Amino acid sequence: MAELVLNNIKKSFGDIEVIKGVDLKVSHGEFMVFVGPSGCGKSTMLRMISGLESVTEGSIHIDGADVTHEAPSKRQLAMVFQSYALFPHMTVEQNIGFGLKLAKLPKKEIEEKVAEVARVLKITDLLPRTPRQLSGGQRQRVAIGRSIIRHPKIFLFDEPLSNLDAALRVQMRLEILRLHTRLKTTMVYVTHDQVEAMTLADRIVVFNHGKIEQSGPPIELYNHPANIFVAGFIGAPAMNLIATTLSTDKQGTYIDLDGLRLPFNLKANAVDKMSVTFGIRSEHLEVCTNDSPDFQAQVEIIEDLGSESLLYLQTNFSTEPLTVRVSPENDYRTGQKIGIQVDKSKMHIFDTETGRNMS
Amino acid sequence: MADIQLPHGTGAPSAKPFNPWPVVIFIILSILAVLFLAPTVGVLFSSIKTTKEIAFGRLWDFPTSVYWGNFADILSNPSVQGYFVNTLLITVPATVISITLGILNGYVFAKLPFRGSGILFLVIISGMFFPPQVILIPLFRLFNGLHLIDTLWSVIFIHIAMGIPICTLLMRNFFATVPNALREAAILEGASEWQVLTKIALPLSLPALAVLVTLQFTWIWNDFLWPLIFIQSDEKRTVMLGIVNLKGQYSVAWGVQGALSLLASLPTLIVFLFFQKYFIKGMTMGAVKG
Ligand SMILES: Nc1ncnc2c1ncn2[C@@H]1O[C@H](COP(=O)(O)OP(=O)(O)O)[C@@H](O)[C@H]1O
Numbered sequence: 001m002a003e004l005v006l007n008n009i010k011k012s013f014g015d016i017e018v019i020k021g022v023d024l025k026v027s028h029g030e031f032m033v034f035v036g037p038s039g040c041g042k043s044t045m046l047r048m049i050s051g052l053e054s055v056t057e058g059s060i061h062i063d064g065a066d067v068t069h070e071a072p073s074k075r076q077l078a079m080v081f082q083s084y085a086l087f088p089h090m091t092v093e094q095n096i097g098f099g100l101k102l103a104k105l106p107k108k109e110i111e112e113k114v115a116e117v118a119r120v121l122k123i124t125d126l127l128p129r130t131p132r133q134l135s136g137g138q139r140q141r142v143a144i145g146r147s148i149i150r151h152p153k154i155f156l157f158d159e160p161l162s163n164l165d166a167a168l169r170v171q172m173r174l175e176i177l178r179l180h181t182r183l184k185t186t187m188v189y190v191t192h193d194q195v196e197a198m199t200l201a202d203r204i205v206v207f208n209h210g211k212i213e214q215s216g217p218p219i220e221l222y223n224h225p226a227n228i229f230v231a232g233f234i235g236a237p238a239m240n241l242i243a244t245t246l247s248t249d250k251q252g253t254y255i256d257l258d259g260l261r262l263p264f265n266l267k268a269n270a271v272d273k274m275s276v277t278f279g280i281r282s283e284h285l286e287v288c289t290n291d292s293p294d295f296q297a298q299v300e301i302i303e304d305l306g307s308e309s310l311l312y313l314q315t316n317f318s319t320e321p322l323t324v325r326v327s328p329e330n331d332y333r334t335g336q337k338i339g340i341q342v343d344k345s346k347m348h349i350f351d352t353e354t355g356r357n358m359s
Numbered sequence: 360m361a362d363i364q365l366p367h368g369t370g371a372p373s374a375k376p377f378n379p380w381p382v383v384i385f386i387i388l389s390i391l392a393v394l395f396l397a398p399t400v401g402v403l404f405s406s407i408k409t410t411k412e413i414a415f416g417r418l419w420d421f422p423t424s425v426y427w428g429n430f431a432d433i434l435s436n437p438s439v440q441g442y443f444v445n446t447l448l449i450t451v452p453a454t455v456i457s458i459t460l461g462i463l464n465g466y467v468f469a470k471l472p473f474r475g476s477g478i479l480f481l482v483i484i485s486g487m488f489f490p491p492q493v494i495l496i497p498l499f500r501l502f503n504g505l506h507l508i509d510t511l512w513s514v515i516f517i518h519i520a521m522g523i524p525i526c527t528l529l530m531r532n533f534f535a536t537v538p539n540a541l542r543e544a545a546i547l548e549g550a551s552e553w554q555v556l557t558k559i560a561l562p563l564s565l566p567a568l569a570v571l572v573t574l575q576f577t578w579i580w581n582d583f584l585w586p587l588i589f590i591q592s593d594e595k596r597t598v599m600l601g602i603v604n605l606k607g608q609y610s611v612a613w614g615v616q617g618a619l620s621l622l623a624s625l626p627t628l629i630v631f632l633f634f635q636k637y638f639i640k641g642m643t644m645g646a647v648k649g
Pocket residue numbers: 013018036037038039040041042043044045
């Protein structure tokens with residue numbers, strides 16, 4: 001258990017600034033997920049925490065101690081790599097016990113601890129094998145075993161599931177969650193998959209271009225995205241985003257979507273005729289059963305996902321199709337004209353220029 | 360790969376076109392094999408024939424009886440034992456030290472690059488392209504000044520120096536194939552850089568090491584030029600010098616020379632056979648990535 005604090009971390013490779021000032025506090029036992037598109041600097045951030053990469057500016061504190069310039073081995077962290085990084089010339093048993101052997105623990109003790117870890121991860125019968133003889137999921141377990149055996153203060157995971165097939169990924173996701181519940185160790189987990197982030201995290205940090213866009217519990221990010229980037233990144237299908245302009249008159253602020261007037265009570269200062277982006281999630285659009293819909297749309301594509309269906313709709317006010325979530329028991333046809341009702345309490349307005357959520 | 364087909368006029372559609380390449384290649388390889396084996400066979404024959412037989416031009420006749428006298432002569436000759444000891448005293452330390460330096464260099468160049476390390480690497484590698492003849496005279500003067508002429512040290516030093524480029528190149532290239540994540544995982548487990556090298560990188564590089572040991576040992580053991588230049592007294596001679604030297608003691612000493620040549624090639628053969636299994640082990644371990 002440990003608390004991790006990042007103070008204004010910056011990192012440059014040559015002239016290129018990859019991390020542009022990150023402040024973050026990860027509490028005792030928290031499961032923190034870094035999510036963001038490829039190349040945004042998640043791995044670099046994680047590697048700086050581990051000490052494998054130096055910090056250009058700023059400081060890292062673990063349990064109050066400044067470890068910014070500490071050697072990786074002194075930080076008492078464990079890391080699980082995307083490639084698992086198992087030592088190919090050692091058996092599973094030797095892989096898991098490697099750190100303990102370096103620490104010169106008695107052979108007997110190492111054996112006992114390895115056996116205990118293997119039992120927890122259900123890999124006891126794999127111990128004599130070498131990594132080459134293991135499947136992807138088994139290698140993943142061994143890598144986790146190697147990291148938990150030394151009871152590190154913090155676990156670091158760098159996209160540990162991205163080399164696994166979809167079914168196994170879901171299974172391993174559950175196991176990592178179970179592991180966290182059991183060990184209650186602070187975890188920092190990097191992924192580019194927002195579903196993984198949503199399901200695993202106590203708190204998500206959304207990275208983009210080396211900066212934190214927003215951090216908070218998954219549901220908070222989902223319901224109250226701070227900006228367009230988070231709105232578009234978190235949630236599947238992605239939030240519908242429609243470029244439009246804001247208008248103000250005596251009755252207040254509103255947007256006009258091809259004759260549909262949607263009023264807003266904005267927190268931020270609104271300027272008449274400013275460019276804004278209107279955001280609404282697919283589940284907050286509803287196919288209208290009465291004859292006074294907010295707007296008319298034409299069904300372009302129907303995706304049946306089994307538990308639900310997604311309608312992609314063409315409208316007069318958006319070049320991109322709008323996504324609407326409907327029950328799987330529906331009889332919509334492509335080309336059909338339907339009326340849509342907007343849930344007025346779930347609408348977002350973003351300043352197109354800054355991306356900031358104004359609602 | 361394009362199949363090469365002979366144009367055939369019969370037009371039988373089911374007939375498999377005759378592919379001449381395996382036959383051609385087989386013939387070429389057979390000729391090459393004979394060409395390469397002939398000297399060895401000659402040496403073997405000469406070692407088990409009497410000087411008289413050889414002098415009468417019967418070297419290439421298939422031996423009907425084996426004459427052990429040449430080997431007996433060699434083994435009872437006290438200077439010959441000295442030759443072997445000298446060669447071992449040169450070959451073993453020069454091989455071990457050049458490879459050790461190559462390992463250390465290679466690891467740094469592959470895993471711990473620093474500003475200018477790329478240039479430095481090229482500088483070291485360029486050492487391979489100096490023909491020995493170019494540095495012969497300056498070296499002789501240098502060693503003369505250092506009073507190293509007619510010592511085994513001179514040959515040891517020169518072989519260490521000449522071995523560094525190839526050892527560095529081979530080890531660097533092999534270490535480069537060891538994924539960085541392995542080094543990083545080991546470091547997070549508490550390994551020092553030295554432990555990463557000895558417990559991870561080197562065990563994974565056994566095939567490269569086996570190749571290097573064989574190459575260096577054979578090259579240094581068989582070297583004729585450097586001992587010829589730097590060694591003068593008979594008690595410092597290496598085996599290769601000794602073979603030539605036998606000529607002086609006997610009028611025409613083909614048989615004895617053949618026998619010593621055979622004995623002199625045994626150590627390199629043993630080294631090759633011993634390390635051969637690591638080549639194969641390395642190949643089956645090759646796929647490091649998961
Ligand atoms: N060692 C390095 N040298 C130079 N650039 C690097 C290095 N490591 C990462 N980068 C760059 O930093 C950026 C962030 O990389 P990374 O942290 O791996 O992103 P992510 O893990 O989010 O996909 C990328 O543009 C990448 O090219």
